[in-house]
Amino acid sequence: MARMNPDLRRESIVAATLAVMQRQGIAATTVRDVATELGTSSGLIHHYVTSMDELITEAFERAATEDLERAAAAVSGGSDPIDRLRRFFESYTRADDDSGMQLWLDAWAEAARRPALQQASRRLNEAWQRLLCNLIKDGCAQGVMRSEDPEGTAWRLLSLLDGLTLQCVAHGDTVTREQVMLWSHRAAEMELGLPQGTLA
Amino acid sequence: MARMNPDLRRESIVAATLAVMQRQGIAATTVRDVATELGTSSGLIHHYVTSMDELITEAFERAATEDLERAAAAVSGGSDPIDRLRRFFESYTRADDDSGMQLWLDAWAEAARRPALQQASRRLNEAWQRLLCNLIKDGCAQGVMRSEDPEGTAWRLLSLLDGLTLQCVAHGDTVTREQVMLWSHRAAEMELGLPQGTLA
DNA sequence: GGAATTATTGGACAGGTGCGCAATAGTGAT
DNA sequence: ATCACTATTGCGCACCTGTCCAATAATTCC
Numbered sequence: 001m002a003r004m005n006p007d008l009r010r011e012s013i014v015a016a017t018l019a020v021m022q023r024q025g026i027a028a029t030t031v032r033d034v035a036t037e038l039g040t041s042s043g044l045i046h047h048y049v050t051s052m053d054e055l056i057t058e059a060f061e062r063a064a065t066e067d068l069e070r071a072a073a074a075v076s077g078g079s080d081p082i083d084r085l086r087r088f089f090e091s092y093t094r095a096d097d098d099s100g101m102q103l104w105l106d107a108w109a110e111a112a113r114r115p116a117l118q119q120a121s122r123r124l125n126e127a128w129q130r131l132l133c134n135l136i137k138d139g140c141a142q143g144v145m146r147s148e149d150p151e152g153t154a155w156r157l158l159s160l161l162d163g164l165t166l167q168c169v170a171h172g173d174t175v176t177r178e179q180v181m182l183w184s185h186r187a188a189e190m191e192l193g194l195p196q197g198t199l200a
Numbered sequence: 201m202a203r204m205n206p207d208l209r210r211e212s213i214v215a216a217t218l219a220v221m222q223r224q225g226i227a228a229t230t231v232r233d234v235a236t237e238l239g240t241s242s243g244l245i246h247h248y249v250t251s252m253d254e255l256i257t258e259a260f261e262r263a264a265t266e267d268l269e270r271a272a273a274a275v276s277g278g279s280d281p282i283d284r285l286r287r288f289f290e291s292y293t294r295a296d297d298d299s300g301m302q303l304w305l306d307a308w309a310e311a312a313r314r315p316a317l318q319q320a321s322r323r324l325n326e327a328w329q330r331l332l333c334n335l336i337k338d339g340c341a342q343g344v345m346r347s348e349d350p351e352g353t354a355w356r357l358l359s360l361l362d363g364l365t366l367q368c369v370a371h372g373d374t375v376t377r378e379q380v381m382l383w384s385h386r387a388a389e390m391e392l393g394l395p396q397g398t399l400a
Numbered sequence: 401g402g403a404a405t406t407a408t409t410g411g412a413c414a415g416g417t418g419c420g421c422a423a424t425a426g427t428g429a430t
Numbered sequence: 431a432t433c434a435c436t437a438t439t440g441c442g443c444a445c446c447t448g449t450c451c452a453a454t455a456a457t458t459c460c
Contacts, residue, residue, distance in 0.1 A: 003407050003456050025313055027227040031448065041409050043450085048407095052448060102312055108370040109309035112302055113225055122371040129374075155364070155375055156383055162366060163359025170308040171322040174329075175355055183356055190390065203426050203437050231418065241439050246419060248437095 001040040010048050012038060017059040022099040026056060026106040026117075057116040060107055064124045067100055072131055081139030085188065086199050088132060092161055093180055101169045104162075129154045136192065146193035153191045160187055201240040210248050212238060217259040222299040226256055226306040226317075257316040260307055264324045267300055272331055281339030285388065286399050288332060292361055293380055301369045304362075329354045336392065346393035353391045360387055 004012070016037040021029045031052060035042040049055045071091040078084030094100065104121075111118035133154035139145030147153045161184050167175040185199040204212070216237040221229045231252060235242040249255045271291040278284030294300065304321075311318035333354035339345030347353045361384050367375040385399040 001408070006407080009407080025309070028313075030446080032446085041411095042448090043410070044408055046449065098312075102309075105305075105309040108366055109225070109302075109305040111370040112305075113228070118371065122374060125367070125371060126374060152379070152383065155367070155379070156360065156387070159363025159367065159375070160356065160360045161363070163361070163363035164355070166308055166362060167325070167355070167359065170311040171318065171325060174322060174326060175359070179352070179355070183352065187356070201438070206437080209437080230416080232416085241441095242418090243420085243440070244438055252418060 001038075001044075006048075009044075013045060013048055014055070014059050014062055017055050018063050021056065021059055021106075022063075022103060026060070026103070026110055029056060053114060053116060057114070057120050060103060060117060061120045061124070063100070063103060064107075064120070068124060068127055068131070071128075075131065075135060081135065081142055081144050082194070082198060084135050085139070085145075085192075088135060089161075089181070089184060089188070089199065093165065093177065093184075098169045101165050105166065105170065125158075129158055132158060139192065147191060157184065157188055157191060160184055201238075201244075206248075209244075213245060213248055214255070214259050214262055217255050218263050221256065221259055221306075222263075222303060226260070226303070226310055229256060253314060253316060257314070257320055260303060260317060261320045261324070263300070263303060264307075264320070268324060268327055268331070271328075275331065275335060281335065281342055281344050282394070282398060284335050285339070285345075285392075288335060289361075289381070289384060289388070289399065293365065293377065293384075298369045301365050305366065305370065325358075329358055332358060339392065347391060357384065357388055357391060360384055 013034065017029065017034050020033045020037050024033065029052075031042045031045050034045055034055075038044075045055070049058075071088065074087045074091045075084045078087045107117060107121045111121050129151075133150050136145060136147055136150040136153055140147055140150065161180070164175055164180040164183060168177055168180060182200075186196065188194070189196055189198055213234065217229065217234050220233045220237050224233065229252075231242045231245050234245055234255075238244075245255070249258075271288065274287045274291045275284045278287045307317060307321045311321050329351075333350050336345060336347055336350040336353055340347055340350065361380070364375050364380040364383060368377055368380060382400075386396065388394070389396055389398055
């Protein structure tokens, strides 16, 4: 393989790791698979990374951070709090792609056994909650939403979304994507004192 | 190891597998670990079981089925629908033990890659939903609960519980057990038209 | 140009994996 | 007491795992 700028090489290794993780799952991702994905030797991976655990954590962190930033960007483009909330739900339930949620399922399951991964997973989950929570606080300040406990409201809406989406991704069709959308919209309307159908 | 009745031996193998799974996680459960747990040789396991996948699926199915039956028994001991619903929540959030939920996290993550496990996980998830759904229908028929869509209500309450409990188990304390209890109670009261505090 | 640096290779290492199989040792029937 | 039966053993097989390291090749600096 052609010699490459160290920073770019590191990038490409993380990207390849992520691709393998999404295809095979976190637990089944090996150094050799990453090397093959990249078209290089396995020794090269360890020249840039001290352990497999570190690499996996970094790849997960990268993917989850990008998803979060994409959502934050979509939200901040909204014209008002209601519109921003609508955009939040849209970017959370990306109908075209299960692999993002599958990665989260893997991370939650592995968290108990991989401290570094747990830390990353926890930090990013809290960041999602904060994004939603700030959005709600804004809506309350502007008088278009009502919530006695924005922190709790954010956790409840996020957990409902997680629980419902989980059913879609893990089991196929116990719950449909349309139901996830409809039900989480209605829950948000109830929680925030919005007229039914506001988010539809 | 002493010779044993084949049926009992099979039982003991599944039980040992479950113990290892709860300690180390589904993905990290090996034939040799099960044999050691049991105090026998690894060859014996394969004399009763054709593949490791089959064994793991069977052990998960066993554990989840027992949990479900325990919950069903607790529920059916309730004096009226409200009491039964209270018992449902109590048996779902067993504060003393994370290992049950950890097993579900593992199962949901592995489901996409292990068809047999997916089938079991899905079937048992649906059975939990049915237990709750029947409880709600009963309550509606007796006029003490209100729900336009018991099926959907059951999925929403279950998913909220899953999403919240997931945070407890995977991340430690992003959400506390008290919050899981309080918030799921309140959600049920809202969904079913019960006065606030009915389930406390 | 030559020299120093370092990205990259490919294989060695110790250990772990599921599975299969001949040999052994209990058990119950005759 | 001898038989057929089978539960149980313990090891062998081929393969996979993360990690390490000497050798090689490409690059940069002087």
